[in-house]
Amino acid sequence: MMNRVILVGRLTKDPELRYTPNGVPVASFTLAVNRAFTNQQGEREADFINCVVWRRPAENVANFLKKGSLAGVDGRIQTRSYEGQDGKRVYVTEVMAESVQFLEPRNSQGNDRGDNYSSRPGGQDSSFGNQNQRQPQRNTRLDEDPFAGGGQIDISDDDLPF
Amino acid sequence: MMNRVILVGRLTKDPELRYTPNGVPVASFTLAVNRAFTNQQGEREADFINCVVWRRPAENVANFLKKGSLAGVDGRIQTRSYEGQDGKRVYVTEVMAESVQFLEPRNSQGNDRGDNYSSRPGGQDSSFGNQNQRQPQRNTRLDEDPFAGGGQIDISDDDLPF
Amino acid sequence: MMNRVILVGRLTKDPELRYTPNGVPVASFTLAVNRAFTNQQGEREADFINCVVWRRPAENVANFLKKGSLAGVDGRIQTRSYEGQDGKRVYVTEVMAESVQFLEPRNSQGNDRGDNYSSRPGGQDSSFGNQNQRQPQRNTRLDEDPFAGGGQIDISDDDLPF
Amino acid sequence: MMNRVILVGRLTKDPELRYTPNGVPVASFTLAVNRAFTNQQGEREADFINCVVWRRPAENVANFLKKGSLAGVDGRIQTRSYEGQDGKRVYVTEVMAESVQFLEPRNSQGNDRGDNYSSRPGGQDSSFGNQNQRQPQRNTRLDEDPFAGGGQIDISDDDLPF
DNA sequence: TTTT
DNA sequence: TTTT
Numbered sequence: 001m002m003n004r005v006i007l008v009g010r011l012t013k014d015p016e017l018r019y020t021p022n023g024v025p026v027a028s029f030t031l032a033v034n035r036a037f038t039n040q041q042g043e044r045e046a047d048f049i050n051c052v053v054w055r056r057p058a059e060n061v062a063n064f065l066k067k068g069s070l071a072g073v074d075g076r077i078q079t080r081s082y083e084g085q086d087g088k089r090v091y092v093t094e095v096m097a098e099s100v101q102f103l104e105p106r107n108s109q110g111n112d113r114g115d116n117y118s119s120r121p122g123g124q125d126s127s128f129g130n131q132n133q134r135q136p137q138r139n140t141r142l143d144e145d146p147f148a149g150g151g152q153i154d155i156s157d158d159d160l161p162f
Numbered sequence: 163m164m165n166r167v168i169l170v171g172r173l174t175k176d177p178e179l180r181y182t183p184n185g186v187p188v189a190s191f192t193l194a195v196n197r198a199f200t201n202q203q204g205e206r207e208a209d210f211i212n213c214v215v216w217r218r219p220a221e222n223v224a225n226f227l228k229k230g231s232l233a234g235v236d237g238r239i240q241t242r243s244y245e246g247q248d249g250k251r252v253y254v255t256e257v258m259a260e261s262v263q264f265l266e267p268r269n270s271q272g273n274d275r276g277d278n279y280s281s282r283p284g285g286q287d288s289s290f291g292n293q294n295q296r297q298p299q300r301n302t303r304l305d306e307d308p309f310a311g312g313g314q315i316d317i318s319d320d321d322l323p324f
Numbered sequence: 325m326m327n328r329v330i331l332v333g334r335l336t337k338d339p340e341l342r343y344t345p346n347g348v349p350v351a352s353f354t355l356a357v358n359r360a361f362t363n364q365q366g367e368r369e370a371d372f373i374n375c376v377v378w379r380r381p382a383e384n385v386a387n388f389l390k391k392g393s394l395a396g397v398d399g400r401i402q403t404r405s406y407e408g409q410d411g412k413r414v415y416v417t418e419v420m421a422e423s424v425q426f427l428e429p430r431n432s433q434g435n436d437r438g439d440n441y442s443s444r445p446g447g448q449d450s451s452f453g454n455q456n457q458r459q460p461q462r463n464t465r466l467d468e469d470p471f472a473g474g475g476q477i478d479i480s481d482d483d484l485p486f
Numbered sequence: 487m488m489n490r491v492i493l494v495g496r497l498t499k500d501p502e503l504r505y506t507p508n509g510v511p512v513a514s515f516t517l518a519v520n521r522a523f524t525n526q527q528g529e530r531e532a533d534f535i536n537c538v539v540w541r542r543p544a545e546n547v548a549n550f551l552k553k554g555s556l557a558g559v560d561g562r563i564q565t566r567s568y569e570g571q572d573g574k575r576v577y578v579t580e581v582m583a584e585s586v587q588f589l590e591p592r593n594s595q596g597n598d599r600g601d602n603y604s605s606r607p608g609g610q611d612s613s614f615g616n617q618n619q620r621q622p623q624r625n626t627r628l629d630e631d632p633f634a635g636g637g638q639i640d641i642s643d644d645d646l647p648f
Numbered sequence: 649t650t651t652t
Numbered sequence: 653t654t655t656t
Contacts, residue, residue, distance in 0.1 A: 001171050001195045001196040001198070001208075001587065001634050002168060002170035002171075002195070002234070002558050002560055002587055003169055003209065004167070004169075004490065006166045006488060006490055007164060007166075008164035008165075008425065008472060009163050009164075010655035011655070012653080030653085030654065032654060032656085033163045033165045033239075033655090034163040034469070034655080035163075035165075036468045037467050038467045044469065046654080046655070047238075047240050047241045048655085049165075049239050049241060049255065068655060068656065070427065070656085072164070072332055072396075072488050077169070077239075077257075079210050089649090091649090093256070099360060103394065143361050143368075144361065148394055163425065164398055164425055166328065168326060168492040170494070170558055170589070170634060171651070172650095172651035172652060173650095173651070174649080174650040175649085175650075192650065193651080194650060196631070199629050199630065200629045208651070210649085210650055210651085229651075231651090232589065232651090234326050261522065263325065263326055263494065265494070265589050265634075305530075306522045307530065310494060325494055325532075326492060326495075327492075327493055327494075327519045327521075327535075328493075329490070330488060330489075331488060331490075331563070332489075333488075333489075357488070357563075358487040359487075360487070360489075370487075371489065371563055371564050372565050373489075373563050374579070396488070400533075401535050402533050410572075471656090472656080591652090633652090634652080
C-alpha cells in the first residue's frame with residue numbers, strides 16, 4: 001500500500017494550533033492550490049485542501065506561516081469520520097503533512113506571526129515523548145530546516161520551546 | 163502550485179461507471195489503503211479514498227477492476243462542494259486519477275468484469291472529442307498500458323469500444 | 325508501472341536551451357535540493373539533480389529561471405545511455421519534467437533573463453507539431469501558469485514565440 | 487526543498503545485500519519501470535532505476551524480493567560521486583527508498599529467497615542502533631507491513647534476524 | 649458505506 | 653469558510 005501527497009499552495013488563513021490533553025501540538029491549515037488548467041469559462045479555479053501536522057512542525061507552521069504564505073507539504077491522505085451534530089456520520093478527507101516547507105524568504109515582511117501562541121499547557125511535557133510511539137516518526141526530525149531559502153540561522157534552538 | 167497524489171490500495175467495491183450527457187465516461191471507486199503503521203491498539207487501520215477517473219481510463223477501470231483489486235493511482239486532489247439535501251453546503255475532497263495502474267496479473271481469475279456495462283448512449287460520440295478541451299490531457303493517452311504485468315496483448319483496440 | 329518525481333530546489337546555473345533539428349525546444353538544468361537532514365558532521369548536504377523539459381515549458385524555463393531561482397518540478401525519472409568518448413557506455417539518470425513551477429514572485433529583480441535566447445531556427449516550425457506525437461502530452465498545456473505567485477498577466481501570448 | 491519519488495516496477499535481478507562495517511544492512515536493486523507511452527517505433531521502453539535501501543527494509547527486500555518481483559518504492563533521489571578507476575569523477579543518481587512495498591501475494595511461488603543470505607557479521611550488533619542517528623528514521627519502522635496483500639501473519643519477529 |  |  002502506498003499513500004503519498006505533495007502540495008504547493010498558499011494558506012487561506014492563519015494556521016490554527018491546538019494541543020492534545022497530553023500537550024502534543026497539532027496545527028491545521030488549508031492550502032489553496034491553483035489548478036494547472038482553466039475551466040470552460042477560462043477561469044483558473046483552485047482546490048482547497050485541509051492539512052494537519054503534528055508535533056514540532058506544527059509549532060513551526062504556527063510560528064512562521066500565515067494567511068497567504070506559500071508552502072509545500074509532503075504527506076499522506078487520511079480519512080476519518082465523526083458523529084455530526086444532527087446524528088449522522090460525517091466523512092473527512094485531509095492531508096497529514098509529514099513535512100512542511102516554507103517557500104518564502106525567511107523574514108520576508110512579518111514572517112514571524114509574533115503571537116503569543118505558546119499557550120502550551122505546562123506540566124504535561126513529561127508525557128510528551130511517549131505519547132505517539134506508534135505515530136510516523138518523520139515528524140520528529142530535530143534537524144529539519146523548513147525554509148527553502150537556505151541561510152545559516154538555525155531556528156530550532158532559539159525560537160522553539162523544546 | 164503543485165498537486166500530486168500517488169496511491170496503491172484495493173477497491174472497496176466494484177467501480178461505478180457513468181456517462182455525462184455528452185457521452186464522456188466517468189468512473190468512481192474507493193481505494194482502501196492500509197496505513198504503514200499500527201494504532202495504539204496495535205491494529206492496522208486503512209484510509210478510504212474516493213477516486214474519480216475520466217474518459218478512456220474510466221472504461222478500463224470499469225472493465226478490469228472489481229472489489230478487492232489492487233490498483234495504483236497517479237493524480238491530483240480535487241475539492242468541490244454542493245448543496246446538501248438539507249440545504250447546507252457539503253464539501254468533498256477526492257482524487258482525480260490521471261492514470262490508473264492495474265497491479266494484478268492480467269486475466270487473474272475473473273479480471274474481466276464481464277458486465278454489460280457498456281450502456282454508453284449512442285449518437286453522442288460526435289461531441290465526445292471536443293468536450294473536455296481544457297481538461298488535463300494525460301487521460302487521453304491511446305498507448306498507455308494499465309497493466310503492470312506486462313505481456314504483449316494490447317487491450318486498447320480489441321476490448322474497448324473506441 | 326508508476327514513475328513520479330516531485331522536486332523543489334534551486335537552479336545551480338542558468339538553464340540551457342537547445343532545439344532539435346525539427347525545432348523542438350529542450351531545456352536542461354540542475355536543481356540543488358537541500359536534504360532534510362544533516363550528516364554526521366552536522367552539515368546539510370544537497371542533491372544535484374539533472375532535469376530536462378521539452379516544448380513550451382522549456383522556453384518558459386529558459387525565459388524566467390536563472391541561477392539560484394527556486395523552482396518545483398513534477399515529472400518522471402528517465403534513464404538512457406550513450407557511447408562515451410573512451411568507447412564505454414555511460415549511463416544517465418535524469419528527471420523528465422512534465423511541468424515546472426516558478427516559486428519566486430514574478431518580476432522579482434530580473435526574473436526575465438532578457439537574453440536573446442530565441443535563436444530558434446526558422447523554417448522548421450512546420451514540422452513542430454507532428455514531431456512528438458507519442459510524447460507525454462502534459463508538456464503542451466496552453467493554459468498552464470508556471471508562476472505560483474498568481475497574478476492575472478498571462479505570459480503565454482505576448483512573451484513566447486508560439 | 488522537497489524531494490519525493492514514487493516508483494512501481496519489477497526487479498531486474500535479485501537484490502544485493504551488504505553490511506557496513508558496523509553491521510548496518512544495505513540492499514541495492516534496480517527497478518525496471520515500463521514507460522506509459524510507446525516510442526516512435528511503437529515499442530514500450532523501460533527506465534532502469536537504481537535503488538538503495540537501509541536497515542530493516544533492506545533485510546526484507548533481500549528476503550522477499552527477487553528478479554522479476556513487482557515492487558513499489560517511496561523515497562528520494564540522491565546523488566553522489568566517486569573517483570573512477572581511471573581517475574575521473576563518476577556521478578551517480580539513485581533512489582534512496584524510505585519504504586518498499588511488495589506488490590505480489592505473499593508466498594506466491596517462492597517468494598522467500600531461501601538463500602542463506604544472513605551472513606551478517608556477528609558481534610557488531612551492539613553498534614547497530616546508534617549508527618545512523620542522523621539518517622531519516624522512517625527506515626526503522628517496526629510495525630510496517632511491506633506486503634500489499636495484507637494478511638495477519640507478521641513476518642517481522644519470526645522470519646527476520648532482529 | 650469499506651479492501652486483503 | 654477560501655490564497656496570490
